[in-house]
Amino acid sequence: MSDITVGMEIVAIKSHKKNYFKRYDTFPARGVESLCSCPKKWINIGIAQTCNTLKCKKCGTKHRNDTGFMWFSESYFRPIDDIDISDVDSVLQEDFFEFIERT
Numbered sequence: 001m002s003d004i005t006v007g008m009e010i011v012a013i014k015s016h017k018k019n020y021f022k023r024y025d026t027f028p029a030r031g032v033e034s035l036c037s038c039p040k041k042w043i044n045i046g047i048a049q050t051c052n053t054l055k056c057k058k059c060g061t062k063h064r065n066d067t068g069f070m071w072f073s074e075s076y077f078r079p080i081d082d083i084d085i086s087d088v089d090s091v092l093q094e095d096f097f098e099f100i101e102r103t
């Protein structure tokens, strides 16, 4: 698993289902947090918040989001320096975070 840290340039390895970003879009990682009990991190890429509660589909944790920004599963992203685009399909993983309530 890649280690994304704050300030790192990252690339989306697949498009978000709700079109918040597209595959190959790049962003600086503005926040990296553990918001549930899973080893995966949640990533803030500077997209304004549209929902106020996050739920992890894997462990069931609900997290109130007061940050003003959206948070996405790190499985969407890789550090740009790490990525081998030809290998993207082999590293795709299910995104299991979702927003369940609207503000």
Ligand SMILES: [Zn+2]
Pocket (backbone or CB within 6 Å): 036, 037, 038, 056, 057, 058, 059, 060, 061
């Ligand atoms: Zn979880």
